[in-house]
Structures are given as structure tokens and as C-alpha cells.
Amino acid sequence: MRSFAEISSSRNLLGKTLIQEPTFDRIIVVYRRASTKSKKERGIFVKHFKNIPMADMEIVLPEKKNPGLTPMDWVKFLISAVVGLVAVFSSLEMPSADWWVIFAVLSTVVGYIVKTYFTFQQNLAQYQNLITQSMYDKQLDSGKGTLLHLCDDVIQQEVKEVILSFFILMEQGKATRQDLDHWCEELIKEEFGEECDFDVDDAVNKLEKLGIVSR
Template structure:
């Protein structure tokens, strides 16, 4: 492919929305191949922001297959161990539910002091360090990861489903953390750009969009005094912004991450800016050509107040029309974002704690169940930590989930429950596993007895 065509394709892929005007100009300007290539290269550098692209879904600890489905798939391969594994799974679920319930109640108790939905008065200043630390641990147990500064910057610079970029006023936050759980690719229908529609005659196309399956925000705004001191009182979100806000969203495009923030200002696309400015510029040019000579005394007739008034009235009409179109375009953007977020928002504040605990409980049980099941089903092999890790990851991949399985965490759960037999690890701590250690588990009957003993000992009054 010639270099200039390659560059043209790069520019077209960079953004279907911000380059329409450039394409229209280039289409009608006669340029040599060399001149065209140089111009395209300059435009590519100028429009560097939209070039942020998200790579394929990276390895993740989060297991996207539901607990019920994993249980069903394992039992289908369990053979004679099916009944025993069913009972072991039930006991594991019950034990972790009890553990996580205690964590849930503790988090809710701490959070009640600055819960925005509380009926009690919330102080403007408070210390949420203890809650944030405990909440972060619950998120880590559920395989949530914090959004990096690089990921956030890519979202701010790019656009995906929403044809708009938003400026987030980060300085208004006293505290802010954003977490993600799971990444996947979904299908979306995208309308063609103006150039592709008019010149190339292209219709809507189906594209792959990379999304975060779940997003959680933890945020606290500055007090009113901060906005007053910074002369930005107009941006103060009001008394409803008091407290520590928790927000849970689903299926958020990676390049549209900024739409979940409550304090944003829209940046219009260049093509929409041109749609607004073009009528104004055209109107001014028409007025200039029609009445300019009269105003300068080159045409026939006299320059009267009525004429000047007519010109000013026409000019004001063009300005008002352009301003109205700008407001309608901005309104359409915000309406689109608001409508989409209505269906993507899953929970707020204390309800987020409930869902996070549920996610964490499910992940913990899935890890323990997978580790125990494959140690049982492959008992003749006597797995090491590495071979078990590889076995489970291949099994998950076979069922459509590319996961970096946390085998050490899963085995430590079984070790803590006393379900592992230890061989070849005399020199190591009893509470750790060596990579080369051969790992076996208690027989199902002994495992059930052990789990039942733990359950009976929970309330030993």
C-alpha cells in the first residue's frame, strides 16, 4: 500500500467524528501525491489524541463465569464424585457467605457516618480512612483493580460510543478512587462519518468496543469554602454532595470512562463546531458582499440608519441562530449521556457495599471450588502449584474465559480450612506452599467432616 494511502487510512481510523471537515477540504483541493502525503502526516500528528487505542483484553484475575455455571460445568465432569462435590460446594458457599456477611455489616456500620443517603446530618469534614482501607480489601478479595492514571488519560483523550469528549474537573474532588472489574469486547453499531457517508457512500457498521464490565467510584467533594476560595462557587454541587459517594456502573466503554463523572464540561466535536460556525461565517460573508460597498461609499444610494439597523439586525439573527444551535447540540450530547447512564448505573452508596460483598464472595468461592475440584479429579497426577495453575487456566479458556488464575490465593484458602495433605515441604512454614510441593487434598468424606466441624464451631456458645 502506498505511504500516502496508509496515512490516509490511519487518519480515517483515528476518529470518525473529528476529521470530517479535513476530509472534505482535502477532497476538493488539488494536491500532488507528495504534497498530499506531507499534509496527511501533519494532520496525523496534529490529531494525535484520537490515536489512543486499547489493546486486547489483558490477563485478569477476575473469573467472568458465574458461580452457578462453574459448578454445573465441574459437576458434569465429576463422575462418581458428583454428589460429594455438590455437598462440598454447598458448605464452601455457606462458610464464605457467613464470613462475608460479617465484613458487610462492619463496612455498613463504618460507612453510616458519612453515607450521603443517611437521614442524619452529615458533617462536611470527616475521616474515611478506616472505611476506605476495609473497602479496598473487600475489592481486592473480589479481584477488583484500580484504574491507572494512564487508563484515565486515554479515556479523557479519546471517544468511542459517545461522540463527545468531556473535561472532568478533578481538582474539585477531595478524594477519588476508581476501580474496574472485568474487561470484555462487545458489539456496537456506529454511524459513518460525514465524509464516509457522502463521499464513500458507507452505511452504519458493526464495530468492536472494549468495555469494563463493572466500574466503582469512591469520591468525596471539597467543602463549600473551597469553591468560594477558588472563585468557582458556580460549580459547587450543593449539600447533596456531602459525604463519601459510592457509585457502581456496568459495561462502560474504556474510551468513554469520563461520562460517569458528575462534574464535567462537554467538548464538542470539530465537525459540530463547523456546523455551528459555518452558517454564521456564511451569513457574515453574505452581508459583507451585499452591504459592504454601501457602507464604504462605493455603491449607489445613501447609507442610512435604517440600512445600518437592518444589517445589525441580520447579524444579530445569525449570532442568535448559531448560539441556539450550539445549545441544542450540547443538550443532545448531555441527553444521550444521561439516557445511557440511566441503564448502566447499578447501585449507589450503601447498595454498592452489598454488591461488592456479593461479588467478592462469589469470586472467593469460585477460586476455592476450582482448586479443590481439580486436585480431586486429577488426584493421580498430584499437582504442583504451577501445574494446577496451568490446568485451571486451560479449563477456563476452554469455556471462553481468559483468566490469570490466582492459584496461590486459592490454595491458601484450602490450606486455611485444613483440606490439604502436605508432602515434601518439611522445611517450609506450615502456612505456605512451595512451588515444587506435590499437593493433594483430603478425601471427600474427610473434607465434608472437616467443613461440617468448622461450621458447627462458628457459634460455640
């Protein structure tokens, strides 16, 4: 869980409340890029990430969308254009129109629009740098390294299942598959507080292949 403080509701504007956000401890992303007419072969990409908050899931996706101009930015542009046009037409309707005043008004409006646009571009560059840095910090591995990690996890999981089954049989003696499955699940729940569906068939088959147990 990722925790952070946030201003609470109107009943306590100056107070703070602690909010917990679900966080994925490990995420593996598998994807293929869309094929094109010139390049029809599509390789499979595998990437491994750590500590990804649910709200930040988009940063691990291959096709991240960069933010565009917000409605408020367009409102600023529109208001600036309207105010500038009104000021220009008002100046033109005067008996002696001062072209320097019109030029000054237009320069101010254009300058404000350009400033708003470049401010957006600067914020976009900062956002992209933040995403790149976050990806670098949270990516554990990719490609063959991730596949080797998965294979190692699978092997460890199967070894643990075999050891746990053998331990229960040493403690209880003879047992049916149903009883062994139940006792293994109960031990895991008692020791680790986790409920699981123990793969007793795979564990027993491996014990039989090793010659440790027999029917």
C-alpha cells in the first residue's frame, strides 16, 4: 500500500487524513507491437516492474499517452483572443485610431498566448522526464532476464510444495490426497495468515518420482 497525506473534506479543511492506495509489489508486462506493412514480424516484449501503485499503472504500459492541452488552457486562449479582438475593433472604431495602441494590444495578446503554450510545453517535458525516471527506478529487468526470473520463481514454488507435503507426511504419517491438501492449506494459513489452493497433485507426483513416497 502507498500512503500519503491529503487535505480532507470541508468539515476539516485544515486537517489531514491518511489515504492508503493499493500497490502492486511486482508486475510483469507482456506485449507485442502492432505490425505494419513494411514490418510484419512482431517480437514479444517482457518487462518486470516493482512497487507500482494502481493509479500509476499507465506508466508501465508500452503506449503511454502524453497529456494534451487541458480545457482550461483552451479557455485561456479563447478569452485572450476575444479580449484582443474586442480591444482592436474598439480602437478601430475610434475617430483617430492609434496604430501603436492596436499594435501594443495585439502584441500583449499574442505574447500571452505564446507564453501559455510554451509553459505547457515545459510542463510536458518535465512530465516526460518524471515518467522516464520513474520507469528507470521501478524496472527490475526485461527480456531474457525476466524469463529467467519467472523460471526461478516457478522452480522455487514447486520445491516449496514438495518440502511442505513431505513435512506434513512426516508429521501425520499416511494420508489421502484430500487430507494432505487440507493439512497443507491449514499450515500455510496458520503460519502465514494466507489462504491458498494447494496443488497437492503436483507435489505428490514429484514425491513419487523421487521415490520418497508410495501408494
